[in-house]
Structures are given as C-alpha cells and as structure tokens.
Amino acid sequence: MPQERDLIQQCLSGNRDAFRRLIEPHQDFVFRVALSVLGSREEAEEAAQDAFVRTFRGLGSFSGQVPFQAWLYRIAVRTALNARRRRRRRRLERLTPPSWFGGLASAATEAPDAVFAKRDARIRLRSIIDRLPGKLHEVVVLTYLQELTCSEVAEILNVPEGTVKSRLYRAREKLQKEIERQGLLD
Amino acid sequence: MPNLACRETRRRMHIYLDGDLSPIEEEAMRSHAARCMDCARAFERLRQSDDAVRRHFAATVGNETVPAGFWDSLSERLPARPGRNPWRPSDLADRIPRGVLAPAAVAAALMLAIWGLEMYGPVYPTGNGSSAPVRKELAQIKASILEMEAELEQQWR
Numbered sequence: 117m118p119q120e121r122d123l124i125q126q127c128l129s130g131n132r133d134a135f136r137r138l139i140e141p142h143q144d145f146v147f148r149v150a151l152s153v154l155g156s157r158e159e160a161e162e163a164a165q166d167a168f169v170r171t172f173r174g175l176g177s178f179s180g181q182v183p184f185q186a187w188l189y190r191i192a193v194r195t196a197l198n199a200r201r202r203r204r205r206r207r208l209e210r211l212t213p214p215s216w217f218g219g220l221a222s223a224a225t226e227a228p229d230a231v232f233a234k235r236d237a238r239i240r241l242r243s244i245i246d247r248l249p250g251k252l253h254e255v256v257v258l259t260y261l262q263e264l265t266c267s268e269v270a271e272i273l274n275v276p277e278g279t280v281k282s283r284l285y286r287a288r289e290k291l292q293k294e295i296e297r298q299g300l301l302d
Numbered sequence: 303m304p305n306l307a308c309r310e311t312r313r314r315m316h317i318y319l320d321g322d323l324s325p326i327e328e329e330a331m332r333s334h335a336a337r338c339m340d341c342a343r344a345f346e347r348l349r350q351s352d353d354a355v356r357r358h359f360a361a362t363v364g365n366e367t368v369p370a371g372f373w374d375s376l377s378e379r380l381p382a383r384p385g386r387n388p389w390r391p392s393d394l395a396d397r398i399p400r401g402v403l404a405p406a407a408v409a410a411a412l413m414l415a416i417w418g419l420e421m422y423g424p425v426y427p428t429g430n431g432s433s434a435p436v437r438k439e440l441a442q443i444k445a446s447i448l449e450m451e452a453e454l455e456q457q458w459r
Contacts, residue, residue, distance in 0.1 A: 147368045165379060176384050281317075288348065292352075301350045
C-alpha cells in the first residue's frame with residue numbers, strides 16, 4: 117500500500133505520529149492475539165506493547181516483500197507465545213482467573229450451576245488450547261481468532277501453505293481428542 | 303479399521319473445515335457419510351469440537367479492544383528512531399556523512415587500480431632494464447591517497 121510505505125518512511129525518520137497511524141488499524145488484533153494466548157488483560161497489554169516496540173525497532177529491516185500486516189502479525193503472535201513461555205519458566209501462572217472469566221452476559225438470568233458449568237468449561241477449553249505446542253498454537257490462534265485462510269496464515273508465518281494445513285490438522289486432532297476426553301461437547 | 307474410502311473421507315473433513323473442499327469432493331464426502339455411520343459420527347464430532355474452539359475465541363477475546371491510554375504508555379517505551387539495517391545499501395549510505403562517500407569511493411577505486419597495476423600491470427623498462435622509476439611513482443601516488451583517506455577518516459569522526 118503506497119500510504120503504508122509513506123508512513124514507514126516517515127517512521128524511519130523518527131516520526132512517532134506516523135507510527136501511531138501505521139499501527140492503529142492493527143492494534144486491537146495484536147491485543148486480542150496476546151489476550152487469547154496469555155488470558156490476562158494486563159499481560160496482554162504488556163505483550164502487545166512489546167510487539168509494537170519490536171516492530172518499531174525492526175522497521176529498518178522490513179523489506180516490504182510481505183505486506184506490513186503479515187509481518188506485524190508474525191511479530192505479535194511470536195511475542196505473545198514467547199511471553200507465555202517466559203511465564204511458564206518463571207512458574208508464575210496466575211492463580212486468579214483471567215479477566216474474561218466473569219464476563220458471561222447471561223450470568224444474571226441463569227441458574228448458578230449453569231453459570232459455573234459454563235465458566236468451568238471455558239477455563240478447561242482455554243487450558244486445552246494453551247497446552248498445544250507453540251507451532252500448532254500460533255496456527256490455531258490466527259485461524260480461529262481472525263478467521264484467516266490457510267494461505268493468509270502461511271504468509272504471516274512465512275511457511276508453505278501445506279505446512280499450515282498439516283499443523284492445523286494435527287492441532288484439530290489434538291483438540292478434538294482432549295475436548296472429548298474432558299466431555300466438553302454439548 | 304477404516305477402509306480406503308473412510309480414510310479419504312476423514313481427510314476431506316479437514317479440507318472442508320479449511321474451506322478448501324471443492325463442491326464435487328464435498329458431495330463425495332457427504333454421500334459417503336450418508337452410508338457410513340462411523341464417518342458420519344466422526345464428522346459430527348470434529349465439527350462440534352471445531353465449533354467449540356471457534357466459539358471460545360469469539361466469546362473470550364472476539365470484541366476486546368486495547369485498554370485506554372495504550373498509545374501513551376507505548377509511546378514512552380519507543381526508542382527515538384527505529385533501528386537501521388546495517389546491510390541495506392541505502393541505510394549504509396545514511397550512516398556515512400555527506401561529502402565523504404564520493405571521495406572515499408574514488409580513493410578506494412584508485413587504490414584498487416594501483417594495486418592491480420603493481421601486481422599485474424605492464425612493466426616499463428628503463429635504460430638499465432629496471433622498472434624501478436615507475437614503481438617509485440606509483441608508490442608516491444599511493445602514499446598521497448593514503449593521506450587523503452586518513453583525512454577523510456578524521457572528518458568522519
């Protein structure tokens with residue numbers, strides 16, 4: 117996109133406002149990627165900021181061979197997964213439930229048992245997704261969160277489309293097996 | 303153990319979920335599943351678990367937006383300028399002060415030419431059969447270029 121190229125050039129001269137305009141259309145998605153991987157808004161905000169700082173620092177190396185959006189999303193998903201890995205290493209898994217834990221719209225009208233069951237199912241499903249290996253996890257996040265096609269995911273991750281399909285296949289098999297084992301299907 | 307048709311149908315189920323199954327293949331998959339209860343159940347289970355994951359993403363993060371003040375705190379963390387790529391010619395040129403690059407390139411080219419002449423150039427015999435005067439001249443030119451390069455280096459710093 118010509119406008120995007122202009123903004124990148126302005127960023128390289130140190131224009132921060134240009135960077136703000138460059139990332140504005142993507143910041144919610146980057147935040148959602150981090151939130152879906154990390155589960156807490158605070159950690160997601162920090163990871164999203166880390167991703168944008170890395171993007172800004174790396175602008176000089178951006179070749180323009182892939183769309184800026186694809187390059188940014190790759191940084192976003194890898195930064196979030198690295199944050200998750202660091203958190204695991206530090207063994208600082210939060211004991212408090214993630215921020216979306218209490219956000220059930222129907223909570224006021226449903227019986228407490230049903231509300232609890234839904235929350236429990238949500239936490240267990242999140243934990244199943246969370247246990248996927250990094251390469252499968254990143255494909256699942258991009259595919260299900262943004263409804264991207266396999267070729268779009270391939271472009272973002274800079275891998276062949278067939279690799280995305282085979283990772284998605286393996287991820288679905290693992291998810292289905294675990295979801296059924298835990299009786300999470302309706 | 304699923305037979306060949308069942309295995310092919312299970313493979314097609316995933317392609318269907320990828321959104322890449324052709325109408326003809328989809329018809330073949332559905333027609334097989336209509337006759338094979340195992341495949342019909344497998345397809346239903348796979349579709350349900352796929353739906354569950356999709357709904358999970360939509361319900362937990364689907365409409366989330368960055369918190370208020372996101373840019374302000376990000377802005378504080380940004381360095382003054384993005385990093386440069388040291389290997390990109392345009393960035394390399396940016397790092398060298400104006401007025402130095404062209405003379406430096408000329409000096410480098412001359413040095414290369416002299417080195418080439420010394421190594422492979424023709425020998426001009428003098429009266430006594432020696433090429434010493436030519437080499438002496440080349441050595442003088444070389445010394446003045448080295449001097450020029452040293453000056454440029456000082457300017458650069």
